Amino acid sequence: MTAISEHSSTSQAGLVGFYRRVIKLPEHVPFSLIQLAARVAVAHVFWQSAQSKLASWPVTLQLFANEYNLPFVDPSIAAPLATAAELTGSVLIFLGLFSRLAALMLLGIVSVIQIFVYPENWAEHLLWSSLLLLVLTRGAGVFSLDYVAARLLSTS
Template identity: 85%
Template sequence: MTAISEQSSSNPAGSVGLYKRIIKLPERIPFSLIQLAARVAVAHVFWQSAQTKLASWPVTLQLFANEYNLPFVDPSIAAPLATAAELAGSVLIFLGLFSRVAALMLLGVVSVIQIFVYPESWAEHLLWASLLLLVLTRGAGPLSLDYVAERTLSTSRK
């Protein structure tokens, strides 16, 4: 019996099998945890951004007026709109409530930042957009209020 186990451990097919099993281990991570991690991470980014804006509103208005230079929108309108979108979007994404709508809204914010404000920061924006696209296309997952609402509504219709 020992000779057989020694033979299989030195056998390349045994090593390949072990390698394949190790590589497949991450597939055991529940997708719901990945969805939750994506939501929490992206919510944190936008929550922090909104908090920074609110902490010094006069500076925020100056940034929108002098640095951001958004076309077609007056800075006195753009600043509160952006702040409200970041606050509402981050809370909704975090809770997983109306998460696809929130993801779409925050994708709009990311797009404006990428196109008009900081186009050189495309890698960071792509990271945020990837997390938001995960939520938009796959939903918030079972660890969300969207899931609870869907289950509640589907049982009440029966």
């Protein structure tokens, strides 16, 4: 082997090795940070939605009566139920308290919105669902009250 081909193969191995190290860097991000980011992002979506409903309750009732057209549920019942679920779910997800239950509840809301209200917004609903499914299937992570409660209860 000549000196030129040895240098070339060493250079390629160096570049390939460097590339492999760089693409593996994200694997060092703690999963709990990803869980926290997912929780904060999805909590913000539902908190903002609930706040907009509360900001103008007459408009909210009108939307539930005329635009949302939910089957089987009277708008005067659906509006406060949806608002309460969004408020409760967003706070619980944000705190990481009963987070799997909260994720399941908010997934129910997303399903209703997708099926009955805004089916054309499927990409946005898929994004919310992905974050909620992460919490549902993997939990809230170490930066959560669920984690603190589990640690306290396991030492008892």
